[in-house]
Amino acid sequence: MAYWGSNVMLKNGILKAGLIGANIQNSRLPAALKIMCDEAGLDLDFELIDTSLVHAFDFYSEVHNRIDSKWTGVTITHPYKLDAALFLKAIKNGEMALEVADLDASNTLVFDSTITGYNTDYSGFLGAWKKSMGDKLPGKVCVAGAGGVAAAIVPALIKLGAKKIVVWDLDVEKSSRIAGHYSGIVDVVLIHKSEAEILSADGLVNATALGMEAYPGSAFDSQFIGSQSWAFDAVYTPTNTQFLQCANAAGLNTISGFELFCNMAVRSFKAYTGIDPDFENSIEKLQELKPA
Structure with a gap:
């Protein structure tokens, strides 16, 4: 089987990667990649880099070290997705993938002659929306949190035809x-003045870490939930936040x-x-990893 790019590890049939983020010990990503690697005949060498356990963590140095170690790449989660995009701008051979070139956050860095940043939160949300909501338009949406997840979800909502985003x-x-x-579709409101916006929204999005174990x-007071038609929570451990x-x-x-x-x-x-794995088959196999 031929593999994309010139990465040494992939040429040897090994996907060598890791996850950078805080409080990630319960991440299902290593298991998910293992399922797909097994299907593709690849070996997986994956490391959790839990920054909550590291004193004075330096994101830039960490990524450079992994590049020097010939890794295939790294996945990035809370709270470093904005840093990942800035990292690409700071190096000579860094760029965002074309479909997400305008995004300010990256959750996947692939190391080759060019260091390419992807945002699979963006494409992942589009896929999750289509599966759950079909062609339904998002309407007016309130988004709690403006970090790396929001930097992917907001443009995805715009692509889906959101009327207004607060x-x-x-x-x-x-x-x-x-x-x-x-500008023109996204407005800012202070947290203590968000009640009226929430009550008049069609959809609610939690793009904060609230709800994680x-x-x-x-992020939303229960007394304000009920007049909307849909809700999305980026947190998945636990699933039922x-x-x-x-x-x-x-x-x-x-x-x-x-689902994201x-x-x-x-x-x-x-x-x-x-x-390019069999998408539906892969999604079905990953269901076994669903947290309680």
């Missing part, structure tokens, strides 16, 4: 940056972070290897 974050500079990037809670529990109880159509994860994982595998 974003907020504890770091107002982050939400203002997203709004500036998509390490960060319990919800407090936010989605409230949304389901209120009768909203919900999309879980695990499965779509993201398949697209990340393709980015790493150039192998």
